[in-house]
Amino acid sequence: MKQTTSSILRGKIRHLISLSFCLAFPAVALLCASAEPGKTPAAPAFSGNILGVEVRAEHLGIVLDISESMKPALPAVRADLAAKVPRNPVVHVDGCRLEKPDPGATIQNGLASETVTAMIALAEKAEVDTVLWISDQGDPHVRDGIQFLEKILTEHELKLIVLSLKNKPSPSLRNLAEASEGSWSVVQVAK
Numbered sequence: 001m002k003q004t005t006s007s008i009l010r011g012k013i014r015h016l017i018s019l020s021f022c023l024a025f026p027a028v029a030l031l032c033a034s035a036e037p038g039k040t041p042a043a044p045a046f047s048g049n050i051l052g053v054e055v056r057a058e059h060l061g062i063v064l065d066i067s068e069s070m071k072p073a074l075p076a077v078r079a080d081l082a083a084k085v086p087r088n089p090v091v092h093v094d095g096c097r098l099e100k101p102d103p104g105a106t107i108q109n110g111l112a113s114e115t116v117t118a119m120i121a122l123a124e125k126a127e128v129d130t131v132l133w134i135s136d137q138g139d140p141h142v143r144d145g146i147q148f149l150e151k152i153l154t155e156h157e158l159k160l161i162v163l164s165l166k167n168k169p170s171p172s173l174r175n176l177a178e179a180s181e182g183s184w185s186v187v188q189v190a191k
Contacts, residue, residue, distance in 0.1 A: 042127035044087045050132065051080055051163055053185045057130030061122030062090040063115060065135030073165050073189045077134060089126045091118035096135035098173070099145035116149055123156035130159040130182070136166035137173075146172045153180045165189050 043059040062081065066074060081090060092111045105117040112118035115133070122128045153160055153176065160177045162169050162184040169177070169184050177184045 043089050043122070044085075046085055046088060048084060050084055051077065051134070051187045051189060053161070053163055053183075053187060055130075055132060055161060057128070057132075057159065059126070059128045060085060060088050060130050060132060061119075061126050061128035062088060063112075063118045063122070063131060063133045063135075064090055064092050065094075065096045065133075066092045066111075067095045067136075067138075069136050069138050070165065073136075076189045077165075089122060089128070091121060093118050093135075095139050096133075096137055097139035097145070098141035098149060100142070100148040116145065116152060119149070119152055119158070120156075123152070123158055129157065130161060132161045132163065134163045134165070137162070137164040137169050138167055141170050141173060143172075146170075146176060150176055150179075163187050 043061050045058050046060040047056045049055070062085065064077065064081075070077075081088075090110070091107060093115050094111065096115060098115055101114055101117045101120075105113045107113070107117060107121050112121065119131050119133075122131055149160075152158070158180060160180045160182040162173060162177050162182070164184070164186045165188075166186070168174075168186055174184050
């Protein structure tokens with residue numbers, strides 16, 4: 001079968017996107033060397049304790065809030081993640097506001113423009129089946145953000161585990177995590 005110029009170009013673009021994703025996330029970069037061209041390997045499995053909470057996943061990805069309010073706890077959080085899930089992809093987000101992403105939402109240097117974009121990238125590029133979202137839940141959640149997250153969780157068959165270092169997640173987020181067969185917890189981290 002003869003390939004058209006556009007199909008060759010689409011393949012090269014997919015390969016560049018996968019390569020960009022691998023370069024942006026060091027944990028994924030370790031796995032990319034063995035991946036077939038144009039394909040990022042699935043995130044590794046994990047079964048164990050993260051920040052005092054039992055987590056089980058066939059393919060775990062992590063969204064980590066690195067906002068100013070999280071800074072005191074980040075060294076302990078990063079140390080726990082490095083010790084327990086060093087090969088799993090971690091996408092950083094500046095804040096934990098939950099809203100429907102802008103069409104131009106991006107991830108640059110491992111930092112997503114917002115939370116839902118980070119989760120979409122993990123589902124589509126690292127093929128995660130479980131997202132562990134670590135934040136302080138200090139930012140508001142907009143109704144269309146919750147609805148959009150529900151759509152993403154359903155479309156990608158994702159389990160959502162919410163670990164908050166400060167505030168109890170909103171009732172709608174708690175319900176969403178539980179409906180996805182995930183969970184939510186408020187945890188204390190030594191600062």
